[in-house]
Amino acid sequence: MILAKDNHRQMKNNVKPKELTEAPARVPILPLDLDAIKGIRVNRSAVERRAATLGTRRTVKKEWQAAWLLRAISCIDLTTLAGDDTPGNVVRLCAKARQPVRQDLMESLGVGELKLHTGAVCVYHNLIETAVDALKGTDIPVAAVSTGFPAGQISMKQKLSEIRESVRSGAKEIDIVISRAHVLTGKWEKLYEEMAAFREACGPAHVKAILATGELATLTNVAKASHICMMAGADFIKTSTGKESVNATLPVSLVMVRAIREYYERTGFKVGFKPAGGIRSAKQSLEWLILMKEELGNDWLRPELFRFGASSLLTDIERQLEHYATGRYSAAYRHPMS
């Protein structure tokens, strides 16, 4: 078994706190505690009922909505994960990450000085260097999907070397996929060891653990896998690769977010959350922000602890912001594409 190891000191030199006044301690690897997951029970119907009313119990309108949408942008991992990605479209994506909303629109919203950018840019390994170059001079980290993304059906050795190579290429964040088989067969020690090994391989880079919840069969499995990955040092837990047939849903997110809360209450460590796949509308992004605020609190409304994995979401948010600013419904072509 891999022992808990505190990477805290090493981390401080690499990660600059951006918005928080003090840097949160990076989550460590904690010893595996199977007792902590033994009693986990998730009732799907009750979870769905809560998820269904999150967006009906709370809403934000007018300037509150505009502000919240800007905040949503700051939490987007602007993503392209396609077979036909080339340096050309990745450079465009990075330009969009730097200036996600037209400056004139930002000024008409009264936030011209905000220096808004997305939370990160997320690409495949081959495009890391392109992205790092394109983002020079900004704080925007490059995230790389890894470990045989999306299915993860390659050897452990390959996975670890993929991580190390991506970190060497300049990725500051690594989005790994867990072996779903470990969850489906109840091999929690194996899952823990795998995750802890990924975390170690990441070194200073932050690691997001993709659970691929659409392939984990039950919400109880989702909750248990969330806890194991957090114990094994995941900085973030993430719903999906975007490639499963069911990706981020509010019920699944609710279960993961509650696991994060439980973990925080038990250990004092704050783990981040990243829903990914299928979040395309501004309205959806608000529902997720409401989820985070209601279940976890305002700390989880910042990119340090919350990200959207999304590609087309930004365009819809831009249109909504322009609608707020002008009172006119906007068109996609009025906003620079990525």
Add this chain to the structure above:
Amino acid sequence: MKIRKIYDTMEYGPAPESRAAADEWLKARNNEFQLFVNGQWESPKSKKYFESFNPANKEFLARIAEAGKKDVDRAVSAARKALPAWAALSGHARARYLYALARQVQKHSRLFAVLESLDNGKPIRETRDIDIPLVARHFYHHAGWAQLRDTELPDYKEVGVVGQIIPWNFPLLMLAWKIAPALAMGNTVVLKPAEFTSLTALLFAEICQNVGLPAGVVNIITGAGETGAAMAQHKGIDKIAFTGSTEVGRIIRKATAGSGKKLSLELGGKSPFIVFEDSDLDSVVEGVVDAIWFNQGQVCCAGSRLLVQESVAKKLYKKIRTRMEKLRVGNPLDKGIDIGAIVAPVQLKTIEELVQKGVDQGASLWQPSWACPTEGYFYPPTLFTEVSPAHVIAQEEIFGPVLVAMTFRTPAEAVALANNTRYGLAASIWTENINLALDIAPKVKAGTVWINCTNVFDAASGFGGYRESGFGREGGKEGLYEYVKLKVEEGFQNKPVRLGKARVKAEENGLPALPSIDRTPKMYIGGKQARPDGGYSTAVKGANGHILGEVGEGNRKDIRNAVEAAHAARSWAGTTGHAKAQVLYFIAENLAARGQEFVHRIIQMTGCSPEDAQKEVDASIERIFYYAAVADKYDGAVHHTVSRNVTLAMPEPIGVIAVICPDESPLLGFISTVIPAIAMGNRVVAVPSASFPLSATDFYQVLDTSDVPGGVLNIVTGDQDDLAKVLANHDDVDGIWYFGSQAGSQMVEHDSAENMKRTWVSHGKYRDWANPAHGVGEVFLRMATQVKNIWVPYGE
């Protein structure tokens, strides 16, 4: 600059729903409303008006007519006049009207929602997403029942003119629960909304006009308690349906006693919310929010008593407190508000007083750190821990956002705590163990049991109480019976109907000439023969005037003993239908074996012909066979309610039923009334015919040889009305059937109000027990049971 600031603080801002359309509606009516009678708006003959206010800011909303006695008269006669034509319409035609009402509610849903929120103080989220959609659903569902009445309930007809009195907590929804089934079954209606919340009912009246509902079919009269009292006492009303407090329900029960009015009461509650240690605690917390912070806790079925297994209590309390901090109390028209305003200052005062009592009695109070708005009537969500059943707040309905929490150690203790209440409206059970959930659900005394959910409603499921939470069901097929009566009832007689005629002397019927040995019929209690406590006996004379024997004169103590014995036999309820059937068949077998003896006894007592006596014995045996046959067949239903939910409608025995048997029929009357009660799992205290008691006392020898567990059927002889009075006033008797005089019927209904017994009385109308249409059938089973709806959501 503002957006920049919000970007940092990430606060929710205000999100008010527009009230412009509602204001316009009020203004167009000069903020004044008359009575809706006979399809028109009439000024009240009383010349009185009252005012309605918005509890969130105390603003004046409207001046509303107060119906006096004469106004009630007018409304009732309008409903009476409209009745024949409405009842004669085809089911399909009534379905069209109900369908139109449903569509209208949907089309004007936002106006209804805003108006309801303004008038009641409940959050717009609830009126918009819960109340109004359920209203539309209720009318759609009952449009279906209107269509189906003649095929689904061919033996039934409308009750007539129905008076309906509804509460202020779900004004339009309760209107729908009342009006939809009444109209579907062919009744006409006089409805009185609560005085705090009349507005949506008045808008509904306009909708009735819009759809062209025939004049007088629905009459809406506004007013307060006096108006309601005038309705309850009105001779022209055939049925009263009331939802409200148990206190008022009791008054209505007494006021209507003996009037022949059908009555359904949906009253208060103190419903348990039971949390076992293996439940999904985060989901439990949201369940608690839905249970007690829904509609400011002003919900009759609110899960107001939190019962938590000790092992997880601390953890759960902490989670609940964290959640409470995040609840938002404020302007009900704000879309981001969880808790709105309390309906009126009088209700707020009640809440404050009960909370103070809780504090005084030593319970530990917790409220969130934030403060409520001060301009309206608001009360913060409140959690009491360290509560015990002895505390007032654990027993009394608070009807506010106040949760009282207690712990338990074992499932058995959870059930004991859950049932330690006079009420029995609803319960919520949380566990991930289906064995445990389905074990507890039948043990909890409640009309609705929600497993891993709470406050879920649907028109297809019946809703209503056990114990002092009232009787009758609303919704589903079980709810329809409140609005129909059996056609055959019209054939009941004003005088007792004897089977056969007393025409010959006993001696002429071949009975032994020798004097019989002096047998001593006793009472039969707990499976044993018992001498009367008082030590007195009454002579029983035969048809020829000779004394046939003597039976014990039962008194209070005999009744007490019999009721105790009946309770001790509670395991009878849990035996299988098959096992009950076996016992019943055995009774029939043994009765047949001694048939001649029973024939002779009937002849001796009544002087009827041997043929008639034989008929009575044969009919009795056949009836026992009938109830043996249905013992394992009268089962429940799975209702089509919300998605991914098995909603089980389970008929459960009432419990201990007292049966005051028909005096006119020695054996068949006894069998026809006692056996169905037993067949459904009840335990019975029977008071047999006083004129001809010996068939019943002979019968206990049949019971002794038929494997009937002791206490299932207890027989106390004596004066029927005297014993009926003792039974009606016994709080541990759950139901009482009375087949006798009008005066006795009135006494039974009146005296049963104290513990809200289920009563079934004959009002001085007499069945022909020999006629199967009168003496046997499904109605006996329905009266012997009450439906419990168990909601079981599923999905892993």
